[in-house]
Amino acid sequence: MGLIDVFNSLLGRGSLPEAKTDRLFAISTAVVTMELDLRLEPSSSAGICFKPMEMSKYETARDEIEGLLKYSTQETGTSFRLEKDEYNFLWVILKDEDFEDLVTNIHMVSQTLIEQGFGEQLLCAVYRFESKGPVYWIYNFKQDGYYPFVPLEGHKRDNSMEMRLKSLMENELPIEKNVEKWYPLWGMPF
Amino acid sequence: MVKWKRDIGLEGRMLLTMFLLAAVYLFFLAFLWSSGAPPLFMLLFIALFMGIQYYYSDRLVLWSMNAKVVSEAESSNLHQTITRLCAIADLPKPKIAVVNTQVPNAFATGKSPSSAVVAVTTGLMDRLNQGELEAVLAHELSHVKNRDMTILTIASFISTIAFYFVRYSIYFGGYGGGNRRDSGGIIAVWLVSIAVWLVSFLLIRALSRYREFAADRGSAIITGTPSNLTSALLKISDVMPRIPNDDLRKVEGMNAFFIIPAVSGSMMNLLSTHPSVEKRIAALEKIQRELEL
Numbered sequence: 001m002g003l004i005d006v007f008n009s010l011l012g013r014g015s016l017p018e019a020k021t022d023r024l025f026a027i028s029t030a031v032v033t034m035e036l037d038l039r040l041e042p043s044s045s046a047g048i049c050f051k052p053m054e055m056s057k058y059e060t061a062r063d064e065i066e067g068l069l070k071y072s073t074q075e076t077g078t079s080f081r082l083e084k085d086e087y088n089f090l091w092v093i094l095k096d097e098d099f100e101d102l103v104t105n106i107h108m109v110s111q112t113l114i115e116q117g118f119g120e121q122l123l124c125a126v127y128r129f130e131s132k133g134p135v136y137w138i139y140n141f142k143q144d145g146y147y148p149f150v151p152l153e154g155h156k157r158d159n160s161m162e163m164r165l166k167s168l169m170e171n172e173l174p175i176e177k178n179v180e181k182w183y184p185l186w187g188m189p190f
Numbered sequence: 191m192v193k194w195k196r197d198i199g200l201e202g203r204m205l206l207t208m209f210l211l212a213a214v215y216l217f218f219l220a221f222l223w224s225s226g227a228p229p230l231f232m233l234l235f236i237a238l239f240m241g242i243q244y245y246y247s248d249r250l251v252l253w254s255m256n257a258k259v260v261s262e263a264e265s266s267n268l269h270q271t272i273t274r275l276c277a278i279a280d281l282p283k284p285k286i287a288v289v290n291t292q293v294p295n296a297f298a299t300g301k302s303p304s305s306a307v308v309a310v311t312t313g314l315m316d317r318l319n320q321g322e323l324e325a326v327l328a329h330e331l332s333h334v335k336n337r338d339m340t341i342l343t344i345a346s347f348i349s350t351i352a353f354y355f356v357r358y359s360i361y362f363g364g365y366g367g368g369n370r371r372d373s374g375g376i377i378a379v380w381l382v383s384i385a386v387w388l389v390s391f392l393l394i395r396a397l398s399r400y401r402e403f404a405a406d407r408g409s410a411i412i413t414g415t416p417s418n419l420t421s422a423l424l425k426i427s428d429v430m431p432r433i434p435n436d437d438l439r440k441v442e443g444m445n446a447f448f449i450i451p452a453v454s455g456s457m458m459n460l461l462s463t464h465p466s467v468e469k470r471i472a473a474l475e476k477i478q479r480e481l482e483l
Contacts, residue, residue: 037483049439087439124438138438159424159433160321164417167475168482179424180431183438 019119020144023174030173040129046102047093051121061116076101145176204400211393215348218386251299257287257309294426298330306334322422332408349390355383398463416474
C-alpha cells in the first residue's frame with residue numbers, strides 16, 4: 001500500500017482501480033506454447049465483460065463500440081454478438097478462427113471503453129480453449145494479469161489443472177500470483 | 191518415456207546436513223571421551239530407551255494420534271488406491287489407518303517399508319478429490335520408501351543424549367567416581383551439551399525439511415501429476431490463500447480492499463520441520479515444467 005492509498009483511505013476516498021491493458025497482448029505469443037506443448041486448442045471464441053451504466057454518455061460509448069466492432073470485424077472476418085448475463089454484465093462475444101484477430105478486437109473494445117472514461121467498468125476478457133473440457137484464460141483488467149479457470153460439473157473447478165497451467169505458463173504469460181484473486185465466472189456465455 | 195531429473199541441489203544439501211550432523215556428533219563423543227569419564231551407563235540407558243521407543247514407534251504413533259487401522263472392507267477406496275500406488279512404487283502394501291478428525295492431515299510411520307502404516311484423517315478425505323488424495327498418499331509412501339522415520343531417529347539419537355545431559359547433568363554430578371571430577375568439569379560438559387543439542391536440533395530440522403521436499407518429489411514421480419499435490423496443499427493449508435469459488439461479478443468492486451498479510455520470518459523457517467507450503471509449491475511447479483516443457 002502506497003502513501004497515497006493510505007491517505008485516500010483516511011479520507012474515505014474509496015475508488016475503483018483503473019483498468020490496465022499492458023499485458024493483455026501477452027496471450028497472443030503464449031498461445032503457441034499452449035497449442036504445441038500443452039495441447040490446448042484455442043476454441044476460436046473470446047469475450048470481454050463489462051458493467052453497463054445507466055447514463056446517456058455510456059449509451060454513446062456503447063453505440064460507438066458497436067459501430068467500431070462492425071467496422072473492424074468486417075476487416076478481420078470476425079463475427080460478434082452482444083449479450084447481457086444474469087448479473088447484468090454486458091458481454092461482447094467474438095468468434096474468429098484466427099486467434100490474433102480475437103486479441104486485436106478484444107483490445108479494441110477495451111481501449112474504446114477506457115478512452116470514453118469507462119475503464120473502471122471493465123471486468124475481464126476471456127479466451128476459451130479446449131482440452132478434455134473447456135479451459136478459460138481470464139484476463140483481469142484491474143490486476144493486469146491472467147489466470148486459468150477450468151469449470152467442472154456443478155460449480156466445481158479443476159484446481160489441479162489450474163495449478164498445472166499456472167506452473168507451465170508462468171514464464172510466458174503474466175499470471176496473477178495471488179490465487180485468492182482467481183475468481184471464477186460461472187455460466188460462461190460461450 | 192518421461193525422464194525424471196534428479197534434484198542434485200536437494201541431494202547435495204541433504205548430504206551436507208548429514209555430514210555436519212555427523213561432525214557435530216563426533217566432536218561431542220570425542221569431547222565426552224576426553225573429559226575423563228564417559229557416563230557409559232547413561233548412554234546405554236538412553237540407547238535402550240530410544241530402541242524401545244523406535245521398536246514400538248508405529249503403535250505409539252497410532253495410539254497417540256488415536257488412529258484406527260481399517261480393513262479392506264471398511265475402506266475399500268483407500269485400500270485400492272494405496273495398493274495401486276504401492277505397485278507403481280514397488281513397495282509392500284502398508285497397513286492403513288484412519289483418524290476421525292476434521293483437521294486435514296496424513297502421516298506415515300513404521301520402522302521399515304514392510305511394517306509401515308499410512309494414516310489419513312477423515313477431514314483430509316472429505317476435502318480432497320481422488321487425484322489429490324492419491325498425491326498425498328504417494329507423498330506418505332515416499333517417506334516410507336525413503337525410510338525417513340529410521341533416518342530421522344538415527345539422526346536425532348545423539349542429539350537426544352545431549353538433551354538429556356542438559357536437563358539432567360545436575361543429577362549426574364557425581365558420576366565418574368567421587369572427587370575425580372570437579373564442578374568445573376560438569377559445567378563444561380553442560381555447556382558443550384547445550385551447544386551440541388542446539389546445533390544438532392537446527393540440523394535435524396533442516397534435514398527433515400529436505401526429506402519433505404524429497405517426498406513431494408517422490409509423490410510427483412509416483413503419480414505423474416505434481417499439480418494434484420499442489421492443489422491438495424493449497425486446500426489443506428491454513429495459511430495459503432485458496433482458489434475462490436465466488437463469482438468474479440459478485441465480488442467486483444471489493445477487490446480494491448484486499449489486504450495481503452505480510453507474515454514471513456527467517457526464524458520460523460529455521461525451526462520448522464516442514465518447509466513452507468509456498469516453497470513446496472514452487473518446487474512442485476518446477477518439477478511440472480521439467481516434466482512437460
